[in-house]
Amino acid sequence: MDTFIPISQPSIGEKELAYVSDAVxxxxxxxxxxxxxxxxxxxxxxxxxxxxxxxxxxxxxLHLALLxxxxxxxxxxxxxxxxxIATANAAAYIGAxxxxxxxxxxxxxxxxxxxxxxITPKTRAIVPxxxxxxxxxxxxxxxxxxxxxxxVIEDAAEAHxxxxxxxxxxxxxxxxxxxxxxxxxxxxxxGGMITTDDEALYTKAKRLRxxxxxxxxxxxxxxxxxxxxxxxxxAALGVAxxxxxxxxxxxxxxxxxxxxxxxAHRRRNVYCMVCVEVEGMGDAGRQHLMGxxxxxxxxxxxxxxxxxxxxxYGSADTPVAHRVSHSGINLPxxxxxxxxxxxxxxxxxxxxxxxxxxx
Ligand SMILES: *Cc1c(COP(=O)(O)O)cnc(C)c1O
Numbered sequence: 307m308d309t310f311i312p313i314s315q316p317s318i319g320e321k322e323l324a325y326v327s328d329a330v331x332x333x334x335x336x337x338x339x340x341x342x343x344x345x346x347x348x349x350x351x352x353x354x355x356x357x358x359x360x361x362x363x364x365x366x367x368l369h370l371a372l373l374x375x376x377x378x379x380x381x382x383x384x385x386x387x388x389x390x391i392a393t394a395n396a397a398a399y400i401g402a403x404x405x406x407x408x409x410x411x412x413x414x415x416x417x418x419x420x421x422x423x424x425i426t427p428k429t430r431a432i433v434p435x436x437x438x439x440x441x442x443x444x445x446x447x448x449x450x451x452x453x454x455x456x457x458v459i460e461d462a463a464e465a466h467x468x469x470x471x472x473x474x475x476x477x478x479x480x481x482x483x484x485x486x487x488x489x490x491x492x493x494x495x496x497g498g499m500i501t502t503d504d505e506a507l508y509t510k511a512k513r514l515r516x517x518x519x520x521x522x523x524x525x526x527x528x529x530x531x532x533x534x535x536x537x538x539x540x541a542a543l544g545v546a547x548x549x550x551x552x553x554x555x556x557x558x559x560x561x562x563x564x565x566x567x568x569x570a571h572r573r574r575n576v577y578c579m580v581c582v583e584v585e586g587m588g589d590a591g592r593q594h595l596m597g598x599x600x601x602x603x604x605x606x607x608x609x610x611x612x613x614x615x616x617x618x619y620g621s622a623d624t625p626v627a628h629r630v631s632h633s634g635i636n637l638p639x640x641x642x643x644x645x646x647x648x649x650x651x652x653x654x655x656x657x658x659x660x661x662x663x664x665x
Contacts, residue, residue: 309603310603310604310605311603311604311605311638311643311647311650311651312605312638312640313489313605313606313607313636313637313638313639313640314488314489314638314639314640315640315642316488316489316493316547316640317547317550317554317640317641317642319546319550321546321549321550322543322546322547324546325341325542325543325545325546326539326542326543326546328542329341329538329539329541329542330539332538334538335537335538335539336535336537336538337535337536337537337538338538339538339541340538341538341539341541341542341544341545342360342536342538342541344541344545345358345360345494345499345536345541345544345545345548346358346359346360346499348545348548348549349484349499349501349544349548350501352466352467352474352548352551353474353475353476353477353482353501354473354474354476354477355476355477355482355501355502355503356502356503356505356508357500357501357502357503357504357505357508358499358500358501359499359500359501359502359508359511359512359515360497360498360499360535360536360540360541360544361497361498361499361500361515361534361535361536362496362497362498362533362534362535362536363485363486363487363496363497363498364392364463364483364484364485364486364487364490364497364498365392365395365396365485365498366498366532366534367483367484367485367498367499367500367534368392368393368396368433368459368461368483368498369396369399369400369532369534370500370511370514370515370532370534371396371459371481371482371483371500371507371511372396372397372400372402372431372433372459373400373510373511373514374481374500374507374508374510374511374514375431375457375459375480375481375507376430376457377397377400377402377430377431377457378400378401378402378430379400379401379402380401380402380403380428381400381402381403381428381429381430381431382402382403382405382426382428382429382430383397383402383403383404383405383429383430383431383432383433384404384405384407384416384421384424384425384429384431384432384433384456385397385404385405385406385407385416385432385433385435385461385613386406386407386408386409386415386416386417386434386435386437386627387406387407387408387409387612387613387614387622387624387627387628388409388414388437388609388610388612388613388624388627388630388631389435389437389461389610389613390435390463390610391610391613391616392463393433393435393461393613394406394613394619397431397433398618398619402430403428404613404619405424405426405429406612406613406614406619406622406624407420407421407423407424407622407624408420408622408623408624408625408626408627409437409624409626409627409630410443410626411626411630413437413440413441413442413443414437414438414440414581414630415434415435415436415437415440415441415442415443416432416434416435416442416447417626418443418446418447418450420624421447421450422450425450425454425456429454429456430456430457431456431457431458431459432447432450432451432456432457432458432459433458433459433460433461434447434458434460434461434479435461435463435464436460436461436462436464436465436468436475437464438464438579438581438636439464439465439468439491439579440465440468441465441468441469441470441475441478442460442470443470444458444460444470444471444478444479445471448478448479451479457479457480458478458479458480459479459480459481459482459483460475460476460478460479460481460482460483461482461483462475462476462482462483462484463483463484463485463487463490463498464485464490464491464579465491466484466490466491466492466551467491467551467555476501477501477503480502480504480507481500481501481502481504481507481511482500482501482502483498483499483500484498484499484500484501485497485498486498486499486540486544486547489640491551491554491555491558491641492544492547492548492550492551492554493543493544493547494536494540494541494543494544494547495539495540495543496540497536497540497541497544498536513531514529514531514532514534515531515532515533515534515535516531516533516535517531517532517533518530518531518532519531554641557641557642557643558639558641560645561580561639561640561641561643561648562580562639564645564648564649565580565637565639565648565652568648568649568652569582569652569655579636579639580636580637580638580639581609581634581635581636581637582634582635582636582637582655583630583633583634583635584633584635584659585633586633587632587633588632588633589608589632592608592632592633592634592635593608595635595658595659596608596635598658599654599655599658602654602657602658603654604637604638604650604651604654604655605638606635606636606637606638607635607636608634608635608636609630609631609632609633609634609635609636610631611631612624612627612628612631614627615628637651637655638651
C-alpha cells in the first residue's frame with residue numbers, strides 16, 4: 307500500500323453534490339433557505355431533542371449556548387483540562403473563568419470527583435466534553451450539578467450519535483453543542499448546532515445568533531448580539547451528510563472493530579477517534595513516533611495538550627490529563643477506511659513501537 311492514509315477525510319458523494327448545487331441554483335446562499343430549517347429539524351430528531359439551532363461553527367455554538375444559559379463575566383465554568391481549546395475559549399469570550407479539572411483515565415473525559423473538588427460559590431456551569439467520541443459519565447455529573455444548582459452544557463462536538471445509558475448525547479444536559487468541521491462525524495464545511503429541550507434557552511440563543519434583533523421590530527436591538535448564523539449552502543451539505551449518518555456510524559463501528567482486533571494484545575480502548583497511548587514516551591518520543599508513521603504513509607495526530615499548559619489559562623493540578631496528554635496519539639479513523647487500510651496502519655504501528663510499549 308503506497309498511498310498516504312490521512313488522519314481524517316470527509317465522505318462526500320453524489321447526494322452532497324446534488325443538495326449543494328440545488329442550494330446554489332436556488333439563490334438562497336446566505337442564512338435564509340430551506341436547508342437550514344431542514345438541518346435543524348432532522349438533527350433534533352436524530353438526537354431526540356425538542357429544539358436544534360444551527361450556528362456558524364462549533365465554537366460560536368458554544369459561545370451562544372453559554373450566553374443563552376445565563377453565564378456572565380466573573381462566573382466560573384468547569385471544563386476538562388484535556389479538550390480542544392474552544393471549550394475553554396468560549397467561556398473566556400464572556401469574561402467567565404474556565405476552571406480546568408482533571409480527567410478519568412479510562413474515558414479521557416472529565417472526572418466527576420474532580421468537578422466536585424473544583425466547585426466554589428462562583429461556579430455556574432459544567433461543560434463535560436465527550437472527547438474523541440466517548441460520552442462523559444453524565445449521571446454523576448448531573449447529580450453534582452443538581453446538588454449545587456449548576457447548568458450542564460455538553461460539548462458533543464466530536465460525538466454525534468454517541469449514546470450514554472441508551473440516550474444519545476445532545477439530550478443529557480440543559481443543552482449541547484455539536485461541530486460540523488471537516489474532521490467530525492459529519493461535516494457542513496464549517497458549522498455548529500445547539501440542541502436543547504428548553505424553549506427559553508433556544509429562543510435566546512436564536513436571537514443572539516442574529517444580532518439580538520427584536521422579533522417584533524426589524525433593526526431594533528436591545529442588547530449586543532452576534533452574527534453566528536450558518537448559511538443555506540453549509541446546511542445543504544449538512545443535510546446530505548445527516549441523511550447518511552446511520553451508515554457512517556455503522557462504518558465507523560466496523561473501523562473501530564478492526565482496530566480493536568488488530569491491537570487486542572495491547573489492551574487499548576478504541577473510540578470514535580482511535581487512541582493509542584505509549585506510557586513514558588513523552589512529547590519528544592511521540593513526535594518521533596508520529597514522524598516514523600508518516601514516513602510509512604500513515605498520518606496521526608497528538609492528543610490535545612492540557613489547556614492549563616497554555617499561557618493564557620495558567621496552571622492546574624491535573625496529573626492524569628498531563629500524563630495521558632503527553633503519551634497519546636490518534637490514528638486515522640474516518641468513515642471510508644477499509645479493513646485492509648486499518649490492518650496496514652496497525653502493522654506500521656507495530657513496526658515502529660517496541661513490543662511491550664502501547665497499552
Ligand atoms: C471541534 C471541536 C470544537 C469546536 O468546533 P469548531 O466547529 O471547530 O469551532 C469544540 N470542542 C471540541 C471538543 C471539538 O473537538
